[in-house]
Amino acid sequence: MVVELRKKQGISQTDLASQLGIHKNVFGRYERNEVLPSIEIARKIADILDVSLDYLTGKADVQMDKNTRERILEVSKFEEEDKQHIFSVIDAFIAKRKIQSIL
Template identity: 30%
Template sequence: MSIGKQIKAMRKIRGLTQKELAEKCSMADSAVRKYESGKIVPKIEMLKRIADALEMPVGAFLPSMGLGESTGSRIKIARERQGVTQAELAEKMGVTPQSISQYERNIINPKPETIKKFADALGVDARWLEVGEYEDNSLSGEEQQLLRYFRIMSPEGQHVALERMDELSQHPRYKKDF
Protein backbone atom coordinates (compact mmCIF):
# COMPACT_ATOMS: atom_id res chain seq x y z
CA MET A 1 0.00 0.00 0.00
CA SER A 2 1.37 3.41 -0.92
CA ILE A 3 2.16 5.90 1.78
CA GLY A 4 -0.70 8.12 0.56
CA LYS A 5 -3.18 5.29 0.86
CA GLN A 6 -1.87 4.53 4.34
CA ILE A 7 -2.34 8.14 5.40
CA LYS A 8 -5.87 8.14 4.01
CA ALA A 9 -6.75 4.81 5.65
CA MET A 10 -5.44 5.88 9.05
CA ARG A 11 -7.11 9.29 8.77
CA LYS A 12 -10.45 7.59 8.11
CA ILE A 13 -9.90 5.10 10.93
CA ARG A 14 -9.30 8.07 13.24
CA GLY A 15 -12.49 9.72 11.95
CA LEU A 16 -10.72 12.82 10.67
CA THR A 17 -11.40 14.86 7.56
CA GLN A 18 -8.51 16.01 5.40
CA LYS A 19 -9.00 19.51 6.78
CA GLU A 20 -8.88 18.27 10.40
CA LEU A 21 -5.70 16.30 9.76
CA ALA A 22 -4.16 19.32 8.05
CA GLU A 23 -5.01 21.51 11.05
CA LYS A 24 -3.46 18.99 13.46
CA CYS A 25 -0.29 19.04 11.34
CA SER A 26 -0.25 22.82 10.76
CA MET A 27 -0.39 22.43 6.99
CA ALA A 28 -2.78 23.19 4.16
CA ASP A 29 -5.49 20.66 3.48
CA SER A 30 -4.36 20.71 -0.17
CA ALA A 31 -1.08 19.13 1.02
CA VAL A 32 -3.02 16.28 2.66
CA ARG A 33 -4.93 15.76 -0.60
CA LYS A 34 -1.66 15.63 -2.56
CA TYR A 35 -0.11 13.15 -0.10
CA GLU A 36 -3.17 10.90 -0.12
CA SER A 37 -3.46 10.95 -3.92
CA GLY A 38 0.23 10.08 -4.27
CA LYS A 39 1.01 13.25 -6.22
CA ILE A 40 3.74 14.02 -3.70
CA VAL A 41 5.45 11.99 -0.98
CA PRO A 42 5.87 13.75 2.35
CA LYS A 43 9.37 14.42 3.61
CA ILE A 44 10.27 12.55 6.77
CA GLU A 45 9.73 15.64 8.97
CA MET A 46 6.19 16.05 7.62
CA LEU A 47 5.58 12.32 7.88
CA LYS A 48 6.50 12.53 11.57
CA ARG A 49 3.93 15.31 12.07
CA ILE A 50 1.28 13.27 10.26
CA ALA A 51 2.11 10.16 12.31
CA ASP A 52 1.90 12.19 15.53
CA ALA A 53 -1.46 13.64 14.49
CA LEU A 54 -2.74 10.14 13.70
CA GLU A 55 -1.32 8.85 17.00
CA MET A 56 0.82 6.18 15.40
CA PRO A 57 4.54 5.49 15.08
CA VAL A 58 6.21 7.03 12.05
CA GLY A 59 7.85 3.62 11.47
CA ALA A 60 4.47 2.23 10.44
CA PHE A 61 4.78 4.25 7.21
CA LEU A 62 8.42 3.46 6.52
CA PRO A 63 8.06 -0.07 5.08
CA SER A 64 5.97 1.31 2.23
CA MET A 65 8.62 3.88 1.53
CA GLY A 66 11.21 1.13 1.20
CA LEU A 67 12.83 2.07 4.50
CA GLY A 68 13.00 0.33 7.84
CA GLU A 69 11.92 -3.05 6.57
CA SER A 70 13.60 -5.42 4.18
CA THR A 71 13.38 -9.03 3.10
CA GLY A 72 16.07 -9.80 5.67
CA SER A 73 14.18 -8.13 8.50
CA ARG A 74 10.96 -9.95 7.52
CA ILE A 75 12.85 -13.27 7.51
CA LYS A 76 14.13 -12.47 11.01
CA ILE A 77 10.66 -11.41 12.22
CA ALA A 78 9.09 -14.61 10.89
CA ARG A 79 11.86 -16.79 12.34
CA GLU A 80 11.63 -15.18 15.76
CA ARG A 81 7.82 -15.42 15.78
CA GLN A 82 8.18 -19.15 15.13
CA GLY A 83 10.65 -19.41 18.01
CA VAL A 84 13.25 -20.90 15.68
CA THR A 85 16.98 -20.23 15.96
CA GLN A 86 19.13 -19.42 12.95
CA ALA A 87 20.76 -22.83 13.32
CA GLU A 88 17.39 -24.61 13.34
CA LEU A 89 16.19 -22.71 10.30
CA ALA A 90 19.46 -23.39 8.51
CA GLU A 91 19.14 -27.12 9.18
CA LYS A 92 15.54 -27.12 7.95
CA MET A 93 16.60 -25.35 4.73
CA GLY A 94 19.86 -27.26 4.21
CA VAL A 95 22.08 -24.18 4.46
CA THR A 96 24.58 -22.87 7.01
CA PRO A 97 23.58 -20.72 10.00
CA GLN A 98 26.02 -18.11 8.69
CA SER A 99 24.03 -17.77 5.47
CA ILE A 100 20.80 -17.27 7.47
CA SER A 101 22.59 -14.51 9.42
CA GLN A 102 23.76 -12.90 6.18
CA TYR A 103 20.25 -12.95 4.71
CA GLU A 104 18.78 -11.44 7.88
CA ARG A 105 21.42 -8.68 7.92
CA ASN A 106 20.85 -7.97 4.19
CA ILE A 107 24.42 -8.87 3.30
CA ILE A 108 23.00 -11.39 0.83
CA ASN A 109 19.71 -10.81 -1.02
CA PRO A 110 17.83 -14.08 -1.46
CA LYS A 111 16.88 -15.22 -4.95
CA PRO A 112 13.18 -15.97 -5.60
CA GLU A 113 13.70 -19.72 -5.12
CA THR A 114 15.43 -19.06 -1.78
CA ILE A 115 12.58 -16.80 -0.68
CA LYS A 116 10.20 -19.66 -1.49
CA LYS A 117 12.30 -22.00 0.68
CA PHE A 118 12.22 -19.48 3.54
CA ALA A 119 8.45 -19.10 3.14
CA ASP A 120 7.92 -22.87 3.20
CA ALA A 121 10.25 -23.37 6.17
CA LEU A 122 8.67 -20.53 8.16
CA GLY A 123 5.06 -21.04 7.09
CA VAL A 124 4.61 -17.49 5.76
CA ASP A 125 3.61 -15.93 2.46
CA ALA A 126 6.56 -15.68 0.03
CA ARG A 127 5.34 -12.36 -1.38
CA TRP A 128 5.23 -10.91 2.14
CA LEU A 129 8.84 -12.02 2.70
CA GLU A 130 9.93 -10.51 -0.59
CA VAL A 131 8.10 -7.17 -0.69
CA GLY A 132 5.98 -6.89 2.46
CA GLU A 133 2.70 -7.52 0.62
CA TYR A 134 0.51 -10.58 0.45
CA GLU A 135 -0.14 -12.82 -2.51
CA ASP A 136 -3.80 -13.08 -1.53
CA ASN A 137 -5.45 -10.56 -3.85
CA SER A 138 -8.64 -10.83 -1.82
CA LEU A 139 -6.98 -8.67 0.87
CA SER A 140 -7.59 -4.95 0.53
CA GLY A 141 -4.82 -2.48 1.17
CA GLU A 142 -6.27 -1.77 4.60
CA GLU A 143 -6.31 -5.50 5.46
CA GLN A 144 -2.69 -5.82 4.38
CA GLN A 145 -1.83 -2.81 6.55
CA LEU A 146 -3.55 -4.45 9.54
CA LEU A 147 -1.42 -7.56 8.99
CA ARG A 148 1.74 -5.44 8.77
CA TYR A 149 0.92 -3.71 12.05
CA PHE A 150 0.09 -7.03 13.68
CA ARG A 151 3.38 -8.60 12.60
CA ILE A 152 5.50 -5.83 14.12
CA MET A 153 3.78 -6.11 17.50
CA SER A 154 5.05 -8.09 20.44
CA PRO A 155 2.97 -11.14 21.44
CA GLU A 156 1.42 -9.03 24.22
CA GLY A 157 0.55 -6.27 21.74
CA GLN A 158 -0.98 -8.84 19.38
CA HIS A 159 -3.13 -10.17 22.21
CA VAL A 160 -4.38 -6.67 23.10
CA ALA A 161 -4.99 -5.88 19.41
CA LEU A 162 -7.12 -9.00 19.02
CA GLU A 163 -9.11 -8.12 22.14
CA ARG A 164 -9.78 -4.63 20.78
CA MET A 165 -10.71 -5.97 17.35
CA ASP A 166 -13.16 -8.34 19.05
CA GLU A 167 -14.69 -5.41 20.98
CA LEU A 168 -14.99 -3.32 17.81
CA SER A 169 -16.51 -6.18 15.83
CA GLN A 170 -19.29 -6.49 18.42
CA HIS A 171 -20.14 -2.76 18.43
CA PRO A 172 -23.26 -2.00 16.33
CA ARG A 173 -21.67 1.14 14.87
CA TYR A 174 -18.83 -0.84 13.26
CA LYS A 175 -20.70 -3.93 12.06
CA LYS A 176 -21.31 -4.39 8.37
CA ASP A 177 -24.87 -4.51 7.13
CA PHE A 178 -25.16 -7.71 5.13
Protein backbone atom coordinates in the same frame (compact mmCIF):
# COMPACT_ATOMS: atom_id res chain seq x y z
CA MET B 1 11.07 -9.24 8.30
CA VAL B 2 12.56 -12.75 8.39
CA VAL B 3 14.13 -12.19 11.81
CA GLU B 4 10.78 -11.18 13.33
CA LEU B 5 8.90 -14.06 11.73
CA ARG B 6 11.56 -16.57 12.72
CA LYS B 7 11.67 -15.38 16.34
CA LYS B 8 7.88 -15.22 16.58
CA GLN B 9 7.78 -18.91 15.68
CA GLY B 10 10.61 -19.77 18.06
CA ILE B 11 12.95 -21.01 15.34
CA SER B 12 16.67 -20.43 15.79
CA GLN B 13 18.93 -19.27 12.98
CA THR B 14 20.75 -22.60 13.18
CA ASP B 15 17.53 -24.62 12.89
CA LEU B 16 16.21 -22.60 9.96
CA ALA B 17 19.55 -22.75 8.18
CA SER B 18 19.61 -26.51 8.71
CA GLN B 19 16.10 -26.88 7.26
CA LEU B 20 17.26 -24.88 4.24
CA GLY B 21 20.41 -26.97 3.85
CA ILE B 22 22.72 -23.96 4.22
CA HIS B 23 25.28 -22.82 6.80
CA LYS B 24 23.93 -20.60 9.58
CA ASN B 25 26.45 -17.88 8.66
CA VAL B 26 24.96 -17.70 5.16
CA PHE B 27 21.50 -17.44 6.63
CA GLY B 28 22.70 -14.70 8.98
CA ARG B 29 23.84 -12.71 5.96
CA TYR B 30 20.34 -13.06 4.48
CA GLU B 31 18.80 -11.74 7.69
CA ARG B 32 21.21 -8.79 7.76
CA ASN B 33 20.40 -8.05 4.09
CA GLU B 34 24.06 -8.40 3.16
CA VAL B 35 23.13 -10.80 0.36
CA LEU B 36 19.86 -11.91 -1.21
CA PRO B 37 18.87 -15.58 -1.27
CA SER B 38 18.08 -17.33 -4.52
CA ILE B 39 14.41 -17.54 -5.40
CA GLU B 40 14.50 -21.23 -4.46
CA ILE B 41 15.86 -20.49 -0.98
CA ALA B 42 13.45 -17.56 -0.54
CA ARG B 43 10.56 -19.86 -1.43
CA LYS B 44 11.76 -22.42 1.11
CA ILE B 45 12.05 -19.72 3.80
CA ALA B 46 8.49 -18.58 3.06
CA ASP B 47 7.24 -22.17 3.28
CA ILE B 48 9.02 -22.86 6.56
CA LEU B 49 7.76 -19.59 8.08
CA ASP B 50 4.27 -20.26 6.63
CA VAL B 51 3.98 -16.96 4.76
CA SER B 52 3.64 -16.09 1.11
CA LEU B 53 6.70 -15.13 -0.88
CA ASP B 54 5.01 -11.77 -1.55
CA TYR B 55 4.68 -11.16 2.19
CA LEU B 56 8.26 -12.23 2.83
CA THR B 57 9.57 -9.78 0.23
CA GLY B 58 7.35 -6.93 1.40
CA LYS B 59 5.18 -6.94 -1.71
CA ALA B 60 2.08 -7.87 0.33
CA ASP B 61 1.24 -6.26 3.62
CA VAL B 62 -1.12 -8.97 4.84
CA GLN B 63 0.14 -12.22 6.28
CA MET B 64 -2.09 -15.19 5.48
CA ASP B 65 -1.80 -18.66 6.87
CA LYS B 66 -1.35 -21.58 4.51
CA ASN B 67 -4.98 -22.72 4.80
CA THR B 68 -6.29 -19.28 3.78
CA ARG B 69 -3.85 -19.03 0.86
CA GLU B 70 -4.86 -22.48 -0.40
CA ARG B 71 -8.55 -21.61 -0.20
CA ILE B 72 -8.06 -18.35 -2.08
CA LEU B 73 -6.08 -20.14 -4.78
CA GLU B 74 -8.83 -22.73 -5.07
CA VAL B 75 -11.54 -20.07 -5.41
CA SER B 76 -9.48 -18.30 -8.09
CA LYS B 77 -9.94 -21.40 -10.28
CA PHE B 78 -13.76 -21.18 -10.12
CA GLU B 79 -15.91 -19.87 -12.93
CA GLU B 80 -16.69 -16.15 -12.66
CA GLU B 81 -20.30 -16.63 -11.55
CA ASP B 82 -19.27 -18.94 -8.70
CA LYS B 83 -16.56 -16.51 -7.62
CA GLN B 84 -19.12 -13.70 -7.48
CA HIS B 85 -21.38 -15.78 -5.22
CA ILE B 86 -18.49 -16.44 -2.85
CA PHE B 87 -17.45 -12.77 -2.89
CA SER B 88 -21.04 -11.76 -2.08
CA VAL B 89 -20.98 -13.95 1.02
CA ILE B 90 -17.57 -12.60 2.04
CA ASP B 91 -18.75 -9.02 1.48
CA ALA B 92 -21.77 -9.69 3.71
CA PHE B 93 -19.53 -10.95 6.53
CA ILE B 94 -17.21 -7.95 6.14
CA ALA B 95 -20.16 -5.54 6.30
CA LYS B 96 -21.50 -7.34 9.40
CA ARG B 97 -18.11 -7.04 11.16
CA LYS B 98 -17.87 -3.35 10.33
CA ILE B 99 -21.33 -2.72 11.73
CA GLN B 100 -20.51 -4.70 14.88
CA SER B 101 -17.31 -2.72 15.40
CA ILE B 102 -19.28 0.55 15.32
CA LEU B 103 -21.81 -0.61 17.91
